[in-house]
Amino acid sequence: MRAIFGRKVTNLTELKELTEQAIKSGQRGQSYCVIKEVLLEDDEFHSFAKDFFNDQAWITKEDGGVIEQREVRCIRVINQDTDEKVLVNNEGYTYPRYTAIETLVVSE
Structure with missing residues (x-):
């Protein structure tokens, strides 16, 4: 699976716009693997999505990065x-x- 990652995107609205533009321009994205899932209630999700620059208690410094197979850990x-x-x-x-x-x- 592949996804188009944006760096330091402000919020979900901006991410959607950037993603749509990237798809239209033919970008294929990066391979990724999911290391954990976080399930949020609607209001929590919207709070998270309106400002991606906020620290999140469910993110640890050990999360993320890229593994040897060039897949993004997310x-x-x-x-x-x-x-x-x-x-x-x-x-x-x-x-x-x-x-x-x-x-x-x-898709690949």
Whole structure:
């Protein structure tokens, strides 16, 4: 599976716009693997999605990065009410440094 990750994207609205533009321009995205899942209630998910620069208690500095197979290690954040999904690669930080929309996955 592949996804288009954006670096230091402000919020979910911006991520959706950037992802759509990237797909239109032919970008294929990066391979990724999910190392853990976080299930959030709708209000928690919207709070998370409106400001990706906020530190999150469920992100540890050990999460994220890239493994030898060139796959991005990421956290799948799921809105339990809508099933909307955001992938997070924190690259050693405690906020979502790189984000992608899993529902707009680009096939290999």
